[in-house]
Amino acid sequence: MDSNLNQINAEVYEKSGLKMSDFQTETESKEYDACRFELNGRKIISRNSKITPKKVGQFVTFWKRSGNGPIEPFEENDQIDFYAVNVRTENEFGQFVFPKSVLIKKGIISTEKKMEKEHSEFIRVGKM
DSSP states (O other), rough: OOHHHHIIIIIIIIITTTOEEEEEETTTTTTTTTTTEEEEEEEEEEEEEEEEESSSEEEEOOOOEEETTTTTOOOTTTTTTTEEEEOOOSSEEEEEEEEHHHHHHSSSBBBTTTOOOOOOEEEEEEOO
16 A cells, blocks of 8 residues: 555544455556555545646546556446545645546546547646
């Protein structure tokens, strides 16, 4: 577990009575410290955002790969309850948590009614 998620677990989850289990790292998005875990039985996908030199804000990828095939968006039927984005600057730290229903409404998660782009989707985390 990376230091951001470790800190959130110790300072927020555990103090709120939430128990993390079934932790798994994802090798595909290593540069975002991608992982999956359960929090009191809810399925969470977590990423750390990155600061890019050319744009204001922090960015994170949100996609999956089926086997050795191309990347693709998550789908409505994927076992996800929440998507957590950990953000850090020199002086600030926090976590944004997006429910699956919001990601569907925003077109980040594909549904049978709407086909998504074949490229990775990005969530922009506001300026800190």
